[in-house]
Amino acid sequence: MKTAVIYWSGTGNTEAMAKAVAEGAGVEATNVADFSESIAGYDALAFGCPAMGDEQLEEAEFEPFFARIESELSGKRVVLFGSYDWGTGDWMHAWEERVKADGAELIDEGYITNLDANETELGELRELGKKLAGRS
Ligand SMILES: Cc1cc2nc3c(=O)[nH]c(=O)nc-3n(C[C@H](O)[C@H](O)[C@H](O)COP(=O)(O)O)c2cc1C
Numbered sequence: 001m002k003t004a005v006i007y008w009s010g011t012g013n014t015e016a017m018a019k020a021v022a023e024g025a026g027v028e029a030t031n032v033a034d035f036s037e038s039i040a041g042y043d044a045l046a047f048g049c050p051a052m053g054d055e056q057l058e059e060a061e062f063e064p065f066f067a068r069i070e071s072e073l074s075g076k077r078v079v080l081f082g083s084y085d086w087g088t089g090d091w092m093h094a095w096e097e098r099v100k101a102d103g104a105e106l107i108d109e110g111y112i113t114n115l116d117a118n119e120t121e122l123g124e125l126r127e128l129g130k131k132l133a134g135r136s
Helices: 013-025 062-072 090-101 119-132
Strands: 003-007 029-031 044-048 077-084 111-114
Touching (some): 003 013, 013 044, 044 119, 111 119
Parallel strands (some): 003 029
16 A cells, blocks of 8 residues: 655644655654655655644645645545644544545544654554555
8 A cells, every 4th residue: 555644743743644655654754844756656645734824724834735635635545643731632633624625535533632642642653654655
């Protein structure tokens, strides 16, 4: 199963989550700024972005990227994850609905952590990566 883990992170919390998902999936995590390919050749994709704006995806890099690729998500296995601080996860609920409307097969609920993920959470993220890539 060809798998990609693509993330945006301002202060490193979502980046650490991405690295755990990628480790489980057996791939390298890619910063969205460095991902210029098409997603057409991928079977499984994990996307990470923290809550930004007012419960939104980060709007300078991640949102334009996601808007560009989401029409190709239909039928693909997708995992969502990201870090937040003061909210209650509204950005993730909206993002889940969006990828379901795109026709993606959402693997589990979006995985959210308050600020930096602890060891238990990083372990769960590794498991999620394994599941996404069909390695568990
Ligand atoms: C400009 C900005 C907007 C934010 N908006 C929200 C928000 O709407 N809800 C929330 O829970 N956290 C919000 N946060 C907190 C971030 O989601 C939190 O600090 C997160 O851990 C950042 O992840 P990162 O280290 O991957 O960048 C915001 C942070 C910044 C800098």
